[in-house]
Amino acid sequence: MRLGSALRVWLLVALLGFLSACASTRDLTPPATVEDRAVVDGEALPLPDDDVIQAESMGYAQGMSPVVKRLVSVAQQQRNQQDWDGAADSLERALRIEPRNALLWGKLADVRFAQQSWRQAIQLAAKSNTLAGADNALRRQNWYLMANAYDALGDATSALKYRTKLME
Numbered sequence: 001m002r003l004g005s006a007l008r009v010w011l012l013v014a015l016l017g018f019l020s021a022c023a024s025t026r027d028l029t030p031p032a033t034v035e036d037r038a039v040v041d042g043e044a045l046p047l048p049d050d051d052v053i054q055a056e057s058m059g060y061a062q063g064m065s066p067v068v069k070r071l072v073s074v075a076q077q078q079r080n081q082q083d084w085d086g087a088a089d090s091l092e093r094a095l096r097i098e099p100r101n102a103l104l105w106g107k108l109a110d111v112r113f114a115q116q117s118w119r120q121a122i123q124l125a126a127k128s129n130t131l132a133g134a135d136n137a138l139r140r141q142n143w144y145l146m147a148n149a150y151d152a153l154g155d156a157t158s159a160l161k162y163r164t165k166l167m168e
Contacts, residue, residue, distance in 0.1 A: 064098065064101065065098065072107065074090045075111075078090060082114075084111055088108060092108065101131070102131035106124075106132075106141060109125040112124055113149055116152070118149040118153050121149045125145050125146050126146070129142050140166060143165045146158075147162035
């Protein structure tokens with residue numbers, strides 16, 4: 001019995017020694033650069049300047065489920081009351097149900113813009129555009145939002161890029 005206890009103690013000490021060696025206080029590599037990208041379902045959304053693969057839209061106009069329609073309605077009421085956090089929560093719930101709905105991404109981008117979360121608004125509008133398919137009206141709304149968000153960030157070059165897209 002005593003030998004088994006001694007073996008367990010020795011294994012515990014060896015394991016702690018190994019783990020403490022792994023937890024070195026010296027940082028051998030610099031921290032990774034973190035971009036201001038939105039992360040959805042563990043996937044970082046592309047930056048607006050990246051070449052973006054156009055995904056097929058789920059046809060949000062005719063395909064929106066009754067639950068999602070209700071969440072969008074609630075989000076609109078919350079937005080009208082300037083309850084930005086509530087509106088964002090409602091839209092995020094809707095996006096968990098219909099993650100390929102370009103309109104929902106655009107609405108969430110608009111809420112984040114109202115919250116002055118400029119970079120997140122840009123990322124969400126870009127995601128909306130990847131799913132917008134042939135919906136040029138939604139695409140133009142997103143470009144307008146992106147131009148204004150870049151203006152708010154002081155990036156006149158990027159703002160001009162999206163304003164130029166609006167004139168095409």
